[in-house]
Amino acid sequence: MLLISALAMAVNTAKLTGAWETAANWSLGTIPSASDNVVIPAGFTITVKAAGDVCGNLFISAGASLIINNAASLSVAGNLSNGGTFTSNAGSTFTFNAAMNSTVSGGGTYLISGNVVMNMGSKTTLLDIQDANFINGINSGGKYFFNFKKGTWKMNNTATLNDCYNVGSANALTIPFDVVIESDAGTMSLARNAPTGNMILSGELLVNGGVVNVQLGQAFNSGQDFQYHVNGGLPQLYISGGTLNAGAGFNANLATDYIDFHMTGGTMVVALNGYSNWITFQLADVVGGKTFMSGGTIILQDASNANIEDLDMGGANVAATQYSVTGGTVQLGYVNTQSSASFFGVDAQPTTNYPNIDFEAGVAKNVAAFNGGNINMLSLYVNSNMTFDATGFPNVNIMSNNGVFAFDDEGGFIQGNNMVTFSGNTSQLITSASLTNEIFYNLTISNTSGNVHLGVATTVSNQLNFTSGLLDASNYSLTLPAGNIAVTGASSTSYIVTGNGVGSMGQFNINNISPNTSTLVPIGIPAYYLPLVINPGANAGNSYSAFVFSGATTNAIANGPAFNPVTLSKILNAEWNINRTAGAGNASLTLSWASSGTALEGTAFQGYGLNIGISQFASGSWHGGTGSGNEFTHTATTTVDSFSQFSVVGDGIILAKDLVDFEAHLNPDNNSVLLSWEVSGGAQLKEFEVERSVNGVKWNTIATVPSNSQLTTATFYSLTDDQPVTGANYYRLVMFNMHGGRDYSPVKKVVMFSTVDILVFPNPASNYINIYVRNSSSEFVTRLISPEGKILVQSIGNTNSLANSMNINNFPTGIYLVQVILTNKVIKTSVLLITH
Numbered sequence: 061m062l063l064i065s066a067l068a069m070a071v072n073t074a075k076l077t078g079a080w081e082t083a084a085n086w087s088l089g090t091i092p093s094a095s096d097n098v099v100i101p102a103g104f105t106i107t108v109k110a111a112g113d114v115c116g117n118l119f120i121s122a123g124a125s126l127i128i129n130n131a132a133s134l135s136v137a138g139n140l141s142n143g144g145t146f147t148s149n150a151g152s153t154f155t156f157n158a159a160m161n162s163t164v165s166g167g168g169t170y171l172i173s174g175n176v177v178m179n180m181g182s183k184t185t186l187l188d189i190q191d192a193n194f195i196n197g198i199n200s201g202g203k204y205f206f207n208f209k210k211g212t213w214k215m216n217n218t219a220t221l222n223d224c225y226n227v228g229s230a231n232a233l234t235i236p237f238d239v240v241i242e243s244d245a246g247t248m249s250l251a252r253n254a255p256t257g258n259m260i261l262s263g264e265l266l267v268n269g270g271v272v273n274v275q276l277g278q279a280f281n282s283g284q285d286f287q288y289h290v291n292g293g294l295p296q297l298y299i300s301g302g303t304l305n306a307g308a309g310f311n312a313n314l315a316t317d318y319i320d321f322h323m324t325g326g327t328m329v330v331a332l333n334g335y336s337n338w339i340t341f342q343l344a345d346v347v348g349g350k351t352f353m354s355g356g357t358i359i360l361q362d363a364s365n366a367n368i369e370d371l372d373m374g375g376a377n378v379a380a381t382q383y384s385v386t387g388g389t390v391q392l393g394y395v396n397t398q399s400s401a402s403f404f405g406v407d408a409q410p411t412t413n414y415p416n417i418d419f420e421a422g423v424a425k426n427v428a429a430f431n432g433g434n435i436n437m438l439s440l441y442v443n444s445n446m447t448f449d450a451t452g453f454p455n456v457n458i459m460s461n462n463g464v465f466a467f468d469d470e471g472g473f474i475q476g477n478n479m480v481t482f483s484g485n486t487s488q489l490i491t492s493a494s495l496t497n498e499i500f501y502n503l504t505i506s507n508t509s510g511n512v513h514l515g516v517a518t519t520v521s522n523q524l525n526f527t528s529g530l531l532d533a534s535n536y537s538l539t540l541p542a543g544n545i546a547v548t549g550a551s552s553t554s555y556i557v558t559g560n561g562v563g564s565m566g567q568f569n570i571n572n573i574s575p576n577t578s579t580l581v582p583i584g585i586p587a588y589y590l591p592l593v594i595n596p597g598a599n600a601g602n603s604y605s606a607f608v609f610s611g612a613t614t615n616a617i618a619n620g621p622a623f624n625p626v627t628l629s630k631i632l633n634a635e636w637n638i639n640r641t642a643g644a645g646n647a648s649l650t651l652s653w654a655s656s657g658t659a660l661e662g663t664a665f666q667g668y669g670l671n672i673g674i675s676q677f678a679s680g681s682w683h684g685g686t687g688s689g690n691e692f693t694h695t696a697t698t699t700v701d702s703f704s705q706f707s708v709v710g711d712g713i714i715l716a717k718d719l720v721d722f723e724a725h726l727n728p729d730n731n732s733v734l735l736s737w738e739v740s741g742g743a744q745l746k747e748f749e750v751e752r753s754v755n756g757v758k759w760n761t762i763a764t765v766p767s768n769s770q771l772t773t774a775t776f777y778s779l780t781d782d783q784p785v786t787g788a789n790y791y792r793l794v795m796f797n798m799h800g801g802r803d804y805s806p807v808k809k810v811v812m813f814s815t816v817d818i819l820v821f822p823n824p825a826s827n828y829i830n831i832y833v834r835n836s837s838s839e840f841v842t843r844l845i846s847p848e849g850k851i852l853v854q855s856i857g858n859t860n861s862l863a864n865s866m867n868i869n870n871f872p873t874g875i876y877l878v879q880v881i882l883t884n885k886v887i888k889t890s891v892l893l894i895t896h
Contacts, residue, residue: 069138070088070095070096071096071097071099072086072090072096072097072098072099073086074100074124075087075104077104078106079106080109081108081109081113092113092114092115093114093115094115094116094135097117097138098119099119100120100124100126100144101121101124104124105124105125105126106125106127107127107128108127108128108129109129110132111131111133111153112133113133114134114135115135115136115137115138116136116138117136117137117138117140117141120144120166124143124145126146126147127147127149128149128153128174130150130151130152131151132152134154135155135157136154136156136157136158137158137159138162139163139165140165140166141166142164142169142170142193143166143167144168145168145169146169146170146171146197147170148170148171148176148201149173149174150173150201151174152173152174155177155178155179156177157177157179158180158181158185158187159181161185161186161187162185162186162187163187163190164188164190166191168191168193170194170198171200172194172197172198172201172203173201173202174201174203175203175205175207175227176206177208177209177227178206178209178211178239179207179209179210179211180210180211180212181210183237183240184240185210185212186214187211187212187213189216190216190217191217192218192246195220195221199221199222204221204224205226205229206224206225207226208234208236208241209236209238211240212241212266213240215241215242215244215246215248217246218246219246219247220246220248220249221246221248223252223277225251231251231254231258232251232258232259233250233254233258233259233260234260235261235262235263235264235265236262236291236292237293239264240263240265241263241264241265241272242266242268243266243270243302244269244302245270247270247271248271248272249276250275251275252276253277255278256287256308257285257287257313258284259275259284260287261288261295261319262290262291263296264295264297265298265304266300267298267300267304267326267328268300268302269302270303271303271304272303273305273307274286274307275307275308275333276305276333278307278308280333281365281398281400282307282333283308283365285308285309285310285311285336285338286307286308286309287310287311287312288311288312288317288319289312289317294348294350295318295319295320296321297321298323299322299328299356300323300324300356301326303326303329304326304328304329305332306328306329306330306331306332307331307333308334308335308336309330309335309341309342310330310342311338311339311342311344312342315344316346317344318344318348319344320349320350321351321352323352323354323356323358323388324354324355324388326357327357327358327359328356328357328359329359330359330361331360331363331364334398335363335398335400335401336365336370338364339368339369339370339371339372340363340364340404341360341370341372341373341390342372343374344372345372345374345377346377346378347379349374349382350382351373351374351378351412352385353384353415354385354386354387355387355388356388357388357389357390357391358388358390358391358415360390360391361393361422362397363392363401363403363404363425364401365400368405368430369405369431370392370404370405370406370430371390371404371406371407372407372409373385373390373412373414375410375411376412378412385412386460387415387416388416389416390417391419392404392418393419393420393446394420394422396422397425399423399425401425403426403427403428403449404419404427404428405427406427406428406429406435408434408435409433409436410434410435410436412436413459414435414438416439416441416462417438417440417441418441419440419441419442419446419448420441420443420446421445424445425446426446426447427447427448428449428451428452429449429451429452432452434454434456435456435457436459437456437459438458438459438461438466439458439460439462439465440458440466440467440468441468441470442469442470442471443470444471445471446472447472447474448471448472448474449474450473450478451474451477452476454478455478455480455481457481458482458483460484460485460486461484461486461488464489465488466484466490467482467489467491467498468489468491468492468493469495475501477502479501479523479525480501481503481504481506482503482504482505482507482512482529483507484508484509484512485507486509487510487511487513488510488511488512488513489513489515490512490515490516491516492516497516497519498516498519499518499520499521501521502524502525503520503523504526505526505528505529505530505531506526507529509529511532511557512529512530512532513532514531514532514535514536514537514566515535517536517538517539518536519538520538520539520540520545523547523548524540524545524547525547526548526551526554526582527554530557530584530586531556531557532557533556533557533558533566533567533568534558534559535559535566536566537566537605539570541571541572542571543571543572543577543603547582550580550591551589552589552654552655552656555582555583555589557583557584557585557586558608559607559609560607560609560618561607561637562618567605567607568581568583568607569603569604569605570606571603571642572601573594573604574600575596575599576596577596578650579594579595585634587656587659588634588654588659588660589657590634590636591652592606592608592638592649592652594647594649596645599645601643602642602643603641603642603643604639604641606638607636608634609634609635610633610635610660612628612633612634612635612707613635614682616635616677616682616704616705628662629662629663630662630664630709630710631662631709632653632657632660632662632665632707633660633662634653634657634708636705636706636707637705638703639703640702640703644701646757647701648697649674649697649698650696650697651695651708652694652695654694655694657694662710664710665709666691667691668710669690670689670690672685672688672690672691673688673696674686674687674689674696674709675806676702676704676705676706677704677705678702681803681804682804683804684709684722684807685708685710685807686698686699686756686790687756691710699755700757709806718743718795718803719738719739719740719793719795719805720737720738720740720774721737721738722736722737722738723735723736723737724789724791725810726784726811726812730812731784733780733781733789733791733812734779735750735780735781736776736779737776737778738776738777739774739775739795740774741774745796745797745798746766746797747766747796748764748793748794749761749764749793749794750762750763750765751791751794752791753807754787754790755790756790756809759790759792763779765777765779786812787812788809789809789810789811790807790808791808792805792806792807819831820878820880820888820890820892823890823891823892824892824894824895825868825894826869826894828865828866829865829866829868829892830866831857831865831878839857840856840857840880840881841855841856841880841881842857842866842878842880844871844877847875852876868892871894872894873895874894875893875894876893877890877892878891878892
């Protein structure tokens with residue numbers, strides 16, 4: 061459209077030197093109109109002597125000149141191309157009023173001492189200042205008078221505009237609602253000496269590149285703020301690149317004012333020339349405001365010297381649909397930060413959020429809450445000579461990261477008794493290069509898509525909460541200094557990931573567990589939740605450290621020799637390393653694995669049901685399982701008086717490498733226990749010690765059995781314990797090799813009652829019989845045998861039940877046998893008469 065319009069315009073060329081208003085000086089014989097393309101050829105000088113002169117496009121050739129006299133004016137409704145000399149004298153007015161986008165180009169010489177007016181067709185109609193000499197000409201004129209009425213002023217050259225004021229003013233500039241000041245290159249200084257209230261943004265300031273300086277010429281620490289004001293529409297500050305420098309603060313002109321702030325890149329430096337007399341950086345919490353920030357950096361070099369907040373980025377009154385902060389940084393402090401103000405005050409806005417907060421180098425200061433309230437931020441960095449005093453924020457919510465870390469404390473982070481929450485949806489790192497330990501009073505892990513990682517040893521001194529996500533302590537340890545600290549919300553999807561003790565040394569430490577208190581240690585590996593519960597009993601002063609890894613090994617060290625497939629099929633393929641760092645005495649230990657952890661269960665292990673226990677590694681070998689467990693509920697419990705490595709094993713699991721099988725059964729006489737075991741061929745064993753325990757913790761040797769010398773074939777052994785105690789008897793083997801080493805078998809449990817009573821009734825019977833077995837250590841099998849010797853019915857009965865019934869209604873009258881079998885031996889045979 062611009063090209064067609066330009067072609068449609070008549071070309072009116074100067075043919076004589078002289079006044080613009082003299083028709084004879086022009087090729088068309090008429091004074092140029094707004095529809096004329098005006099050309100001033102080389103060798104001619106045209107002087108504008110009156111007010112109200114106009115033209116379309118204006119072309120000044122090399123060697124040509126245009127002069128606008130005092131009180132005269134010229135309006136250009138198109139492009140200005142100057143290859144010659146353009147002079148606008150003091151008191152003159154030069155206006156751009158094109159209805160379409162226009163440019164200033166040509167590279168000629170300018171001297172502009174008059175007024176420059178932009179009154180384009182609309183707010184978005186572009187006046188593209190491509191010629192750096194046009195800007196240099198304004199500087200040469202030294203007046204800097206602008207009347208921005210309508211349109212977009214685009215600074216698109218490498219020059220520096222030294223200043224800019226309203227026409228007739230030496231200290232005020234207004235960017236009205238219908239005006240956009242756009243910086244793409246070069247430097248623009250706006251209202252260098254404007255005091256507070258005299259540099260007003262009601263339109264739009266758009267910084268894509270270059271540098272825009274606002275009020276940098278005023279006296280140092282004069283507090284002359286750059287302000288926005290609603291007058292005709294929504295003020296807008298858009299920054300995507302370049303730098304915007306404000307001498308003092310950036311804030312609202314009136315309490316009712318608001319702004320559309322949009323930052324995707326670039327830098328904005330506030331209080332570059334000293335403190336503000338009001339809020340240093342404010343996005344007012346007023347209905348109608350808009351905030352969008354996804355990149356860039358806002359630097360607050362100095363804090364306000366008034367009793368007011370320094371940072372306020374809007375709150376609940378800004379509609380949620382108009383508020384989005386997903387990136388970018390607010391930096392508190394810079395190289396020239398003064399010591400006069402003691403702290404940077406941050407006004408918390410619980411319903412909105414702040415970008416990455418970077419408390420940076422400069423004079424040592426504090427950051428503190430202004431008016432309290434919960435604060436949300438993407439990340440936090442505290443420089444080594446700074447202190448972030450969080451005591452005024454009940455909850456400090458870290459919502460993301462800055463591309464590297466979410467929380468980096470190099471100086472001091474003062475907790476008070478508040479909560480720090482990590483609630484991002486990406487990986488979040490807690491780190492410090494200068495501190496050896498970071499302390500949180502209350503800590504909540506609420507990461508929805510990533511994990512929270514420790515990059516420094518961390519202590520939680522009051523409460524640890526989980527709502528979602530993992531706390532990765534695989535490389536740095538997490539410590540609870542007191543066992544009565546609450547750990548809440550841990551689950552199969554939200555827990556602490558520890559190291560493995562080899563390549564990653566992070567672990568979970570819990571100190572001073574209260575006596576008789578069951579304390580959760582919510583640890584696991586990235587794929588599986590593998591928590592444990594410790595109860596120190598009546599013992600005081602017990603402290604523990606723990607980590608867990610998958611991949612059970614024969615030497616109980618991660619990445620060590622693996623068990624053979626047969627053994628792996630009988631165990632849970634994970635190991636807990638638990639160290640008691642303080643205290644003594646018996647303690648209860650419960651190991652658990654979430655339902656997803658069934659993937660760690662061996663195929664045989666999955667069928668053991670209640671026949672599982674906990675195995676401990678001690679004296680260089682794995683010991684047999686003790687305690688009790690339930691594969692269905694994924695738990696195992698035992699009592700220990702020492703701590704090392706632990707695993708969960710199934711009944712019959714062979715951790716000793718030479719032991720094939722070890723069994724213990726109550727003999728039919730109910731007065732002795734038969735122990736039998738098998739050793740693989742090639743075993744070089746010296747002897748066996750048979751140990752018995754009444755509690756699975758303290759063991760006594762009841763016999764020593766020499767080893768046979770058969771080295772190539774399996775060897776079988778047996779021993780009868782004639783003196784078992786009434787109740788539970790635990791048995792294990794200690795196997796000594798030829799070199800003095802020892803190994804342990806699994807633990808077997810046999811329960812002996814005083815007698816075994818077996819009763820079959822009624823007899824004779826017609827419909828059913830009852831079988832009652834009392835004081836047996838195991839389930840029993842009942843058989844009904846026909847007169848011809850055929851097994852008609854076989855059923856399993858429960859011990860110590862009132863009666864186990866067998867239906868005989870369908871069998872004809874005759875004499876039958878009833879057999880009761882315990883531990884694979886017939887211990888009762890009765891003759892039964894069936895009558896009908």
